[in-house]
Every structure is written in C-alpha cells, then in structure tokens.
Amino acid sequence: MMATLISFERLRFLFNRLKERLWVRPLVVCLLSVSAVLSAKLADGTPLGSYFPELSIESVQALLSIMSASMLVIATFSVGSMISAYSSTSNTATPRAFSLVLADDVSKNALSTFVGSFIFSVVAITAVKNAFYGKASLFVLFVLTVVVFAMVIVTFVRWVDSIARLGRVGSTIEKVDNAALASLLRRRNAPLLGGIPITEEAQPGKEVHCSRIGYVQHIDMVALQAWAEEFDVIVEVVALPGTFTAPNQVLAYVRQASQDIADKDLSRLTKAFQIGDDRLFDDDPRFGLVVLSEIAGRALSPGINDPGTAIKIIGTLIRLISQWNEPAPDNCHKKVLYDRVAVPSLSVPDMFDDAFTVIARDGAGVVEVAVRLQKALCSLASLGDEDISKSAEYHAGLALKRARKSLDIEEDIAHVEKAAEFWCQ
Template sequence: MSADRLVFLLNRFRERLWIKPLIVCLLSIAAVFAAKIADTSGFANLAPIVTAGSIESLLKVMASSMLVIATFAVGSMVSAYATASGTATPRAFRLVVADDVSQNALSTFIGAFIFSLVALTAVMNDFFARAGRFSIFVLTLLVFGVVIFTFVRWVDRIARLGRLETAIEKVESATANAMRQRQRAPRLCGVACDEGSGDGQPIYSDDVGYVQHVDMAALQACAQSVGARLVLVADPGTFVAPGQALVHIRPSRKGNAAIDAGAVRKAFMIGAERYFDNDPRFGLIVLSEIAGRALSPGINDPGTAIGIIGAVVRLLVLWSQAPGPEQGDSADQPSYDRIEVPVLSVHDMFDDAFTSIGRDGAPMVDVSLRLQKSLASLAMLPDPVMRQAAARHARMALARCESAMSLPLDLERVRHAAAFAQAPAAN
C-alpha cells in the first residue's frame, strides 16, 4: 500500500467518532495499571499516605458524573450535526463530524468514565499499596483538571458547531487544503499529456461511483512492468461506470506484453461519495450547494449566498497562485514518469462554483451585483484562462438576469457591473 493511500485511509478513520474514544479508553486502562509500578519503585516508602476511602469518594463522583456528561455530549453533538446538515448541506456532515475539539471532548469524557471505573475497582480490592494509591490519587486529580478544561472549551465549540457559518468555514478550509495539496502536485506527480500520441487502448471501470483516490505508485508499477505509458482519464472526483475509461494505455514502439487490467483497476478507489482529499472541485460544489439552498424561496437568505461568493473568490485567487502547467509538479523530476495526467480545468471549476449561484440568484439584484463584481475581480488576475472563465460566467449570469428580473433599473445596474465582460480581453 502506497503512502498516499495510507494517508487517505487514515483520514477516513479520523471521520469516525469511535476511533479517538477507543484510544483514550485503552490509555485510561493502561494508566491505572501503570500506577502499580510505583509500588515496586524506590518511591514506595517516600510517597505521602492517601487513604483508600478518599480516593474511592473521588472516583465515585467521577464515575457517576462522567457517564451523564458523556451522554449529554453525544446528544449535543448529534443535534449539532443534524443542524449543520439541515442548514448547510449533507455533504458538509463529514467535516463537522471530524471536528477535533468535539471528538477530543467526547474521548475525554468517556475515557474519564472508564478510568474511574477501573481505578475504583482496583482501589476497592486493595490492588495498590501506599505509592500506588498516591499515584492513582494524582492521576484522578489530573483527570479532573483535564475534564474541566475540556468541558469549558467544548461548550464554546458546541455552541458554534451547528451554525451555518461554521459549516461554511470548514468547507472553505477543507477546499483550500485540497487546493494547496493539488498545487504541490498539479499532475499528481505524473507528467504532462502528450496530445499528439492519440488516446490509446482504454481500460474500463467495473464499478459505479466516484473516484475517491488514485494510487499513482501502483499505476506506475503496472506501466513499468510492460514498458507502457498510462494516460489518467478518471482523476479524483470523476464519476465512472462500466464502459467508462479509467486510463488509456500507450504502448512503446517496441511492443509490449498485455498490461494487468485488474491491477490497474485496483489502483482506483471508487465509492458512492466524493471526498475533499485531492478533489478541490468537490469543495466548490459543496459551497455552491449551500448558496443554492440559501437562495431557495423557502429560506430566502441572500446574505449567505453573498458570503459564499466571497469564499469562492478567495479560493479561486488561491488557485490562481498555483504553478502553471509548464512548470510541472513541485518536485524537480516527476515521481511517476509513465503516468500522464491532465491538470484541472479552470472552466470546470468556475462551472462548479458559479452556475447555480448565477441561476438561483438571478432575480435578486444584491446577489447578482455581488456576483458580477466578484467575477470582475477574478478577471483582473494575471491568469488568462481565469479571465476568460470569469467573463464567460459574467455574460451567462447577465443573460439569466435579463430573463428573471422584473425591474429595469435593477437590470441596468447589473448590466453596468457586467460591462467588463463585454469589453475586449486585455492581453
């Protein structure tokens, strides 16, 4: 298994609520038995005397309260998750679940409960001597302090976790991270496509779903074993089905043995859902969905849509700072010289980000003006492809406004804001 796939799988484990609580529970049990070591050390005769009754009282208080707090925490988190999914979009649910503060809080509460039960059982059965009891007493006070600090910090986070602004912030952050990751390897550490060599022989998918991860090291090994080159057709985020190509094989002039199509297919992790990892377009789609929901007649929240437009502009400006295709990947030499990978299309990214906002916000002058001004700011960037995409979407948004707006004065304001898209493009 390659390092990239291992990181991808670890990120999926991070989204599971039970992983951290399980680890903390095991550490809690280990801490109780580790306290027994003090009885066999030189500290045994120097430790202060702590009665078993005082420790039992503390542990009983902790055991009874931690179970209640853990149950309350789970209920509050589930409520926040449901609110975030309902106000934003279900696609943001995984990001909210992966919130570190909430997971750490739940882990702390459950871990403290397990610690108190195991320690209480050990103390009541005289498992510890003088030094061991003192060690358990110190550990109990330490756990109390950690629980209080975690609870205070968690209350502030849970109050914000279900808010729409928090979901938008998390989606924007995840998209920015995916963009930075793709900036470091625009072609996934492969090489540029040779446009003059034709498509080659395709290898088709056997599954239906989205490409979640591509094991480039496995593809490189498959291509190298037969001396061929592979053209990646389905990069992360692509929807595939049987009969749709994953890669195209370009054999060398010397002729090649047949490539292992099964091994090539195994290099593609395909599932029913998309993930933010290595898929910047998915983040733009999720932001667009949130804006579309805000602009629906039942919600009618243009302010959220305007905020989403600002987030999208920040992300596209970040993307415009990526190295151009002619500069290759971040490394001096591509790691996978037999894999040809196309770069992400800026036009597709603009379609993902602005199409639904331009459609649903067309009747609203405030949203339409903000959209045109944002596209005008993107058109001022030095990237010529981004300028073309911004002008194209400005014209599309204006056309929708012309068919949706009823007040001529509002339409005239939007036309004035979109004037940059009608002017000849500057070189």
C-alpha cells in the same frame, strides 16, 4: 511488487478516512486510561513510596465514584449534542459537508475525554476495592485522578464553546473552505499528481474500465507507476478524483504496449483507483467548490431566503480561486515522480461551472447577489490568467442574461448592467 509499495499520499488518504470514524479516538483514549490505571501499580516497587503521604482508600474511592457517575451522563449529553449539530448541518447547509463536521477535532476530543474518564474511574474503583494498590501506587492513582478531573473540566469548557458553533452555517462554511483550500493548494503544488502531461499527439491505447459504479476518490500513483514499469507501458489517466465511473466509463488508457495484457493484469491496474459511493474533499479540489455552491443555493431558496450567506460564499470562492492561481512556493518540487503515468490537469472551465452556475441561476432574481457576482467575476478576470479570464467572462455574460430575465424592475436591471460594464469595455 505493486502491493508492497505504499506512498505517502496513500497513507494520508487512509489516515484521513480513519479520522472520520467517530469511534477511533475514544477507543484509543480508553486503552490509555486502562493502561494509566494499571501502570500506577509500578510505584509500589520503587523507593518513592517513603516520600509520598498516606491516603485513605475512602477518599480516593469517593473521588472516583463522583467521576464515574458524572462522566457517563456528560458523555451521553455530548453525543446527543453532536447528533443535533450533525442534523443541523444537513438541514441548514448541505449533507455533503457532514463528513467535515463529523471530523471535528474538538468534539471528538471531548467525547474521547469523557468516555476515557468514565473507563478510568470504573477500572480504578474496581482495582481499589480489591486492594490492588499499595501506599505509593494509591497516591499515584490519586494524582492521576486529579489530573484527569482537571482535563475533564478544561475539555468541557472548550467543548461547550465549540458545540455552540458546530453545525451552524458559518462554521460549516469555514470547514468547507479549509478543506477546499487544502485540496486546491495540494493540486496547485502537484498539478499532474507527480506524473507527466498528456500530449495531443499521443495515440489512443487500450481502454481500462472498472466494474464498480461510484466516484474516484483517490489514485495511487505509486501503484500505477509500478504496474507501468512491469509491463513497459504508459498509463494515461482519464478519470481524476471526483469523476463518476460506471462499467462503460474509461478510467485510463494503456499506451505503447509491446505485448497483449491479460484482463487479470488490467484488473490489477484498476485497484490503483479507489472507488467509493461519495466524493471526498482530499484529492478532489472541485468538490469543495461544489459544496460551497450548494450551501449558497440552499441559502437562496425561497424557504430560507438568506442572500447574505450567498454573498459570503461568493467572496470565499473568489479567494479560493485566487489562491489556487498564485505561484507555487519555491520549496515545492514539481519534478516528475512517475514518468510512466500521464495525468490531465484540472479544468478551469469545469471549476467555474462548479462554483458559479448554481449561484448565478438561483440568485438571478436577487439584485444584490447578481451585482456581487458580476464584481467578483471581474476581479477574477483581472488575475491575468487567460483560462480564468475566459471562464469569468463566459459566466459573467450568462449571469447577466439570467438577471435580465429574472428581474422585473428596470432600475435593478440597470444596476446589474452597470456592474457588468467591465465586460463591455
């Protein structure tokens, strides 16, 4: 029963993993190109042929030959440019953002168009040279060739504009920002993933472990609910997406079990936890904060010395946390969908640790970064949320201590202390 249930969230997770594969979209476009070449033959069986002008085979062959010769070169050039952009992302930003750059739609569409056009022209030339087309179908093929050629030109112009930004720090920050915001809003709208809250008086149950070492990437709540209903138990999730797991780490507890549950049945339960080698942005809101913090930390390194990027990321982090703190929309259902799965909520102190620890540590000796961090944390404290205010106050005090120890000039220290006056009131 559990294997037959596939939730929308599970499909979304699998679809996103498929989107990250560079070969998927070019393969689909290649198949469509071959289908378009062969489907042109259908025009010969219709009376439309009498309305079409007669074209010479040589003219169509010449156009297809030009396309086939140029598309392979352009496709090779595009791959080289994309690889350079991917390398730039790892060197100037952080390797953790590589998956987002790899999933860039403009680059994938460009590569797919170039490769698909090459396949289209090669298959069409082969068909034309073997007298596969009649008068009507040859004209249809000519029209398709002109359309494909126009698509190539438009795609190339758009791609050149995009590749100039792809891999740059600003573009990478924007992609991480969008991925983190989507994940945060998804968790805000479903803080318990559709499950029930964990009660303090709940008794510990049977521990569930996983033999694989890695990160929890996704939790299949439908599978957990089905398993819990089958054995009439409550499953208490411990390892949220982003948690590092090892054989000695607990994934979940099984509570209120009225019977002994075999190990093989518990192994079925662990299959609901997708374990992988890397953290993913989809269901792990904290990962986006970690990656943004890493980019800021690298910008503050002596080799790069770019405090402006760190200041920009501080503003991005403030906006992300502020949007996460906003009330969920009225049309967002927060009803319990899985009444046998207890899920912990996202920890605000952990979010602040992920977002600001690296910046406060590496930017302690940069007065403009230390001042901006104090002002940013003050703005977060004014949001009115108690957990956010406490975490902001804690990190502001810690950042002030680091700044006092790292700064040498009294005027710089006084500047940071003035920015921190909010906490001394």
